[in-house]
Amino acid sequence: MKIVKTGMAGSLESSDVLITVDSNPGKGRNVNLNSIVKRQYGKQILKVVDETLEQLSVKDAKIRLEDKGALDCTIRARLEAAVYRAAGSESYPWENLT
Amino acid sequence: MKLRRTMLYVPGNNAGMMKDAHIYRSDSVMFDLEDSVSLNEKDTARFLVFNALTTLDYGGIETVVRINGLDSPYGREDIRAMVRARPNVIRLPKTETAQDIKDVEELIEEEEKACGYEVGTIKLMAAIEGPLGVLNAYEIALASTRMIGIALGAEDYVTSMKTKRSPEGVEILFARSMILNAARAAGIYAIDTVYADVNNEEGFLDEVKLIHQLGFDGKSVITPRQIQPVHDIFCPTNKEIDHALKVLEVIKEAESKQSGVISLNGKMVDKPIVERAERVLEMAKASGINIDELEDDYNE
Incomplete structure (x- = not known):
């Protein structure tokens, strides 16, 4: 998916994560993680981000995460929503997300 | 249920x-x-x-x-x-x-x-x-x-x-x-x-x-x-469960004696009463009450 604008999803409430996706043409993926549990789960969070971006075929993007202890499925949900918003797409292939 | x-x-x-x-x-x-x-x-x-x-x-x-x-x-x-x-x-x-x-x-x-x-x-x-x-x-x-x-x-x-x-x-x-x-x-x-x-x-x-x-x-x-x-x-009360067990007991007795009109404590027990008793016990079971244990106590 091609990122064409800034897309945000999530919140700063406990158990949630606020994710901002921006375009980063030709420069690959740049992930910036700020988390209250970074020391404990930072690697796992980045793994979820990577897998999700891979699944969505996002090659170039700047991703910023403000994490408040979100579960993996919440990180995935917020990232998917932010990417679709940033791609300006409202056609969701649920079958590929299952 | x-x-x-x-x-x-x-x-x-x-x-x-x-x-x-x-x-x-x-x-x-x-x-x-x-x-x-x-x-x-x-x-x-x-x-x-x-x-x-x-x-x-x-x-x-x-x-x-x-x-x-x-x-x-x-x-x-x-x-x-x-x-x-x-x-x-x-x-x-x-x-x-x-x-x-x-x-x-x-x-x-x-x-x-x-x-x-x-x-x-x-x-x-x-x-x-x-x-x-x-x-x-x-x-x-x-x-x-x-x-x-x-x-x-x-x-x-x-x-x-x-x-x-x-x-x-x-x-x-x-x-x-x-x-x-x-x-x-x-x-x-x-x-x-x-x-x-x-x-x-x-x-x-x-x-x-x-x-x-x-x-x-x-x-x-x-x-x-x-x-x-x-x-x-x-959740049914103990009194409701007790009554339901008694209803089913008198029905069982009446069936074995092939008797027609059945009563419990002077009140007629007919089909709707039996259905209600069965529902009380079903609800009690579904609510986690051990009816089998209560039935055993009752039968003793």
Whole structure:
């Protein structure tokens, strides 16, 4: 998916994560993680981000995460929503997300 | 017997509540994509509920998703996503006619076929929230073999009726009775409306006692604090269980002696009394009371 604008999803409430996706043409993926549990789960969070971006075929993007202890499925949900918003797409292939 | 005493509302865009929804042990959890989600967050809520349902194990608690109506720009996409997320039940809001249910069913079936799922797996519930829906309650209840229940949504209903809710609930008695009667005639569950004044515990208990007495199967609840009081009121008392066991005992005795008229403590025991006793014991068992142990005690 091609990122064409800034897309945000999530919140700063406990158990949630606020994710901002921006375009980063030709420069690959740049992930910036700020988390209250970074020391404990930072690697796992980045793994979820990577897998999700891979699944969505996002090659170039700047991703910023403000994490408040979100579960993996919440990180995935917020990232998917932010990417679709940033791609300006409202056609969701649920079958590929299952 | 499937218990649906409590259906806990979980706003579809609340990650924290989504994570904890099952720990309060309501009989069902209902993820809401409709009124509790603002218009500019419909997409994010859909992603969140989708991911929660496809990932988290809700430990056998029934999962229900309240979708947006098909008259909104969101209803169809909700169905596309939720059929793939596979909750147990999809709940349609503001149901007015049987056709509303048939339209939703058609879309669900289309998606089930597209996914290769067995057709009919996802069940349906209708929330009736207006005067037309109340008058059509029976047709709505029979609109699909997927229908497992109808629920009253009183807030919209009283507004349409040009009134407001009172502690006694006299203004919704007709709607409650219609919905309950329709559900019973159709053989499905009847679920009562929410009680919004969360800090009025006494008012809440009065309302639960009333709807239990009317014959409802359960109530939609909006905070975990409301769950246990409902379960307590719906659980048969020891006296009711004791009486039910005695009724079944005298029936058994009468059958073995082939006697006609049966009485217990001077009162005639006939078919409705026996059915009621059986239902009390079923409800007690479903509520976790060990009836076999009580039966053994009783027989000793």
